[in-house]
Amino acid sequence: MTRKLSPLERTLINRLQDDLPLVSHPFQELAQELGLSEEEVAGHIRTLRDDGLLTRFGPFFDAEALGGAFCLCAIAVPPERFEDVLTKVNAYPEVAHNYERDHKLNMWFVLATESQAAISATAEAIERDTGLPVLLFPKEREFFIGFRVNA
Amino acid sequence: MTLTPQDRTIVEATQAGLPLVTRPFAVVAESLGLSEAELIDRLKQLKAQGVIRRIGAAPNHYRLGMTANGMTVWDVDDAVVDSLGEKVGALPFVTHCYRRPRALPDWPYNLFAMVHGETREEVIAKRVEISSLLGKACRAGDILFSTRILKKTGMRLRGKEG
Numbered sequence: 001m002t003r004k005l006s007p008l009e010r011t012l013i014n015r016l017q018d019d020l021p022l023v024s025h026p027f028q029e030l031a032q033e034l035g036l037s038e039e040e041v042a043g044h045i046r047t048l049r050d051d052g053l054l055t056r057f058g059p060f061f062d063a064e065a066l067g068g069a070f071c072l073c074a075i076a077v078p079p080e081r082f083e084d085v086l087t088k089v090n091a092y093p094e095v096a097h098n099y100e101r102d103h104k105l106n107m108w109f110v111l112a113t114e115s116q117a118a119i120s121a122t123a124e125a126i127e128r129d130t131g132l133p134v135l136l137f138p139k140e141r142e143f144f145i146g147f148r149v150n151a
Numbered sequence: 152m153t154l155t156p157q158d159r160t161i162v163e164a165t166q167a168g169l170p171l172v173t174r175p176f177a178v179v180a181e182s183l184g185l186s187e188a189e190l191i192d193r194l195k196q197l198k199a200q201g202v203i204r205r206i207g208a209a210p211n212h213y214r215l216g217m218t219a220n221g222m223t224v225w226d227v228d229d230a231v232v233d234s235l236g237e238k239v240g241a242l243p244f245v246t247h248c249y250r251r252p253r254a255l256p257d258w259p260y261n262l263f264a265m266v267h268g269e270t271r272e273e274v275i276a277k278r279v280e281i282s283s284l285l286g287k288a289c290r291a292g293d294i295l296f297s298t299r300i301l302k303k304t305g306m307r308l309r310g311k312e313g
Contacts, residue, residue, distance in 0.1 A: 086301055
């Protein structure tokens with residue numbers, strides 16, 4: 001379900017990875033740069049969002065600064081137990097997302113809780129429930145990222 | 152950090168996104184009973200505190216055709232992992248980059264860099280670029296492709312429920 005992006009759309013997607021100014025007319029600068037009106041810029045972004053190419057436009061919050069705690073976790077699930085363990089793990093509302101990956105550690109999920117203490121408590125509960133060790137990979141440092149589509 | 156009740160209201164009103172109009176803050180401010188200038192000031196404060204990282208858009212990698220997703224992991228010398236992590240994170244195709252603790256003996260990797268691409272071959276080629284950037288400081292590496300999304304719930308701040 002992908003569609004071809006216009007050069008303008010590619011530019012917009014890339015520019016929206018940067019920071020827009022916190023001003024009354026946040027699209028003004030971008031509009032001038034692209035030789036468009038502010039209405040046109042807002043309209044193109046709206047189309048990209050409505051077509052699902054952008055998931056969201058708005059402020060990006062630091063989840064930890066909002067008071068929550070997060071931790072990447074992994075379990076080496078024996079293949080024959082995968083569906084059973086998956087049902088148990090996904091039943092926890094603290095499991096925010098969960099990916100299957102092609103490795104001995106084949107289940108990777110993020111725990112999102114109200115406090116740091118709840119991270120270890122939830123991981124221990126999952127260990128008891130599944131009988132499998134849960135490895136914790138908390139973020140020690142985040143590096144600046146710069147995602148770009150090919151222009 | 153604790154948010155003031157007003158900050159919480161602002162987070163709740165904007166976390167699903169801003170309206171795509173020429174003056175989005177004016178629209179949100181009106182719904183909150185604030186002036187546009189008051190809302191912008193408060194958002195600037197939240198940004199200065201690090202609660203807001205940026206104002207922008209999140210791409211949908213899948214819909215953009217970037218269906219291959221590889222978590223590249225690296226065992227990098229602790230003395231240089233932070234300076235190299237900055238360089239890896241700045242690569243245009245790396246979407247997340249973190250230093251995380253090792254889980255020895257099974258998991259020697261302390262640097263995680265997520266790479267998206269249209270095909271696995273493309274992701275593997277990008278991984279080679281990371282490898283050459285890391286050079287001798289990197290003792291080992293691996294790549295874990297995602298084969299299935301098992302759950303995906305967006306992060307949402309819950310309203311105070313007493």
